[in-house]
Amino acid sequence: MSQPLLQINFTLxxxxxxxxxxxxxxxxxxxxxxxxxxxxxxxxxxxxEAGGIYLxxxxxxxxxxxxxxxxxxxxxHPALLNVSAxxxxxxxxxxxxxxxxxxxxx
Numbered sequence: 001m002s003q004p005l006l007q008i009n010f011t012l013x014x015x016x017x018x019x020x021x022x023x024x025x026x027x028x029x030x031x032x033x034x035x036x037x038x039x040x041x042x043x044x045x046x047x048x049e050a051g052g053i054y055l056x057x058x059x060x061x062x063x064x065x066x067x068x069x070x071x072x073x074x075x076x077h078p079a080l081l082n083v084s085a086x087x088x089x090x091x092x093x094x095x096x097x098x099x100x101x102x103x104x105x106x
Contacts, residue, residue: 002089003037003102004062008074009051010083016045019079029070035061038101050080055090055102062087 012019023041030039030052037055044050056062065071066085075083092102 005088006054007086011081012048014079
């Protein structure tokens with residue numbers, strides 16, 4: 001069974017340093033998302049872009065997150081512009097070969 005992966009990207013409406021500080025205060029909230037195996041926070045300071053890559057244990061857990069108040073806050077936060085979200089299936093067989101942290105929960 002393939003694990004679902006969520007990719008969220010957006011343009012920053014605040015300086016990257018302010019965004020990083022905001023993230024530090026939210027990391028524990030994201031860590032508590034039911035069914036989330038891990039999240040990688042991504043930032044491109046040069047292009048003022050950021051986002052995250054989320055691996056969920058099931059499609060139901062991913063969909064529950066997308067319907068949650070937390071996801072709604074991400075979509076409507078005034079510091080996050082042009083928010084896009086894409087859902088993918090992890091190609092586990094080849095991802096394991098290239099050392100992707102499939103099945104890892106920290």
